Amino acid sequence: MKLFMFMSNAKDMNLLEHTLLNIQSINTDSGREAGKRFKEFAIPQGSLGRLEELATFYASVRGIPGREIRHKVVFVMAGDHGVAEEGVSSFPQEVTCQMVKNFLSGGAAINVLAHHAGARVVVVDCGVAGPVESAIVHGATAGLKIKKIGHGTGNIAHGPAMTRKEAIKALEVGIETLEEELERGDVELVATGDMGIANTTPSTAILVSITGVGVEEVVGRGTGIGSDGLARKAEVVKRAIEVNRPDPQDPLDVLAKTGGYEIGAIAGLCLGASRHRLPVLLDGFISTAGALLACALEPKVRGYLMASHLSAERGHALMLQKLGLKPILDLDMRLGEGTGAVLAMPLVEASVKLLLEMATFSQAGVSRADGRGGS
């Protein structure tokens, strides 16, 4: 069984193994039932377009909902990257830690947008290089969980990002974080987010490793590097793959050799959410790299995922295509943090409300297209 291929240590694998074994396929019957309801509503058939698709998706994951979506959480996974020292980002590494503090004091875009969407923000330090803890005293507005796997990954241009054991740990951080939230109360919609200076570089390496696409076809400008930086970044991704030779058939190997702590945690979040039958709104490029790993570990995960938006980061469209996901929004964003994911939340909620609240042709006394009368 594929699952056991990467079990180097049975004790460490416990949570991951348990999670993978308990992921079930989505329930397409509930989805079909939702689709039938839309056919009864007093509208031209199919005229709600992708809203019908979103409601149908939600029903496939959760069953026909009994009420509107209320409990939404965005998980912002943070981590640092040794590869930052190669000059692949326009920001210095210290910004990861500074931004985590900004999340905790409520001044970042994700705070504003999550509050607007009515979503809780949970920030997880998966491996920030700096001392994130020092921020807690300032009176945090967002929950912080410290689950450091290391103080930044290794530089993938010279060796692996982390050990295989740490890669398992990163996945488990994602699962664990979700399960802690579930113990705390209801969660009905999960959004992913990331913070990590230089993390488009490992995300690109993951995309290249798993799909075999050429580096030049997908490498992008991240936070805004110039042409020189872009050429350097492409070289770094190529070197990371040459030096580490990640096995495309072994997602844990790809994560360990060319990934990042927060990317692993996002993958884990996707696994955990699938295991608990929760829908996941993926943010942009980094989140989708995490989703690629999660789906490689367990293809059933795919059914639990929605793509919130198409990022302006160059390789994102291909990533989504590989997963067969069509983004809900296309707003030329490339910020990460989970900003695209929480922006799409009201659309998913709206679709569920339509499913729950609309009048049918017969209830509304509206004549049908084919001439059958209303009530």
Added chain:
Amino acid sequence: MKLFMFMSNAKDMNLLEHTLLNIQSINTDSGREAGKRFKEFAIPQGSLGRLEELATFYASVRGIPGREIRHKVVFVMAGDHGVAEEGVSSFPQEVTCQMVKNFLSGGAAINVLAHHAGARVVVVDCGVAGPVESAIVHGATAGLKIKKIGHGTGNIAHGPAMTRKEAIKALEVGIETLEEELERGDVELVATGDMGIANTTPSTAILVSITGVGVEEVVGRGTGIGSDGLARKAEVVKRAIEVNRPDPQDPLDVLAKTGGYEIGAIAGLCLGASRHRLPVLLDGFISTAGALLACALEPKVRGYLMASHLSAERGHALMLQKLGLKPILDLDMRLGEGTGAVLAMPLVEASVKLLLEMATFSQAGVSRADGRGGS
């Protein structure tokens, strides 16, 4: 002066004339000021993509806002069309009146979505053929205004939709409705909506009349007609233009000869909102036909308009292109009612909240990309 070209009757023209004379250009200085603020926020420059553009737009229309958007209204303009007798829609004409009643009892998609967005629904009977008044006794959840210009327009395949005087009245219904809402209280964001069986046919005729595009290039399936219906619809639009010969240089002539009461009212709403410096979220194909007329009457109106979504109706993309508008959403919707417009409201609101609430690099103590330190 162009304005007086269509003033056949000075007394009747009063409200329209007054409105047109008082429409001023948007304030690009405020827009630039908003853009500057975004450059100070602790994010990679431009990474919020079109959210920055939306906030900048809002500031250009309203000045830099002092607080978040609170008062939102969607105006659903309803009217019937004589051309329905040509078999250009898959629904019978009675559905317009039935749907207005559905709006008033709260069971339609626009009710669900407007409530979700926190927007008031104002339904205006601009010229429904049936007795809409009878719905009021049922205890309406949405406001209804009866401003009937006629009981359905004339069949444009045989003659004009309405007189020039009625066309002016239709525009004034839109202006008047907005001004009544303003007397009632604050309005900070206006959305347009429509209901009218067969109204993609006059909307197509308006598009063809104003832009000169070929009928076959833009005619679409509306609520879902088949191939025979589509061919018939194309013939009807061609005949409407041959029979009526609308003057493309005279928007009032186009409205009178090939338009509709609710389309005129939507155009009037765009004029009124511009005159009162209010931003307008356009819904789909019918609303954008109204906007085409409004911009032809007064090009400054264009600055007050946003396109909420790209409709699945075939000619919509071209309409938006002619107006230079880029849709916010693309969800394959084609329902009308204002559904796309209210769906985009949370995105506009989110953009304004970002402008008002985000921390700058220096406030957040975040290092800049170019190495200048934070606080």
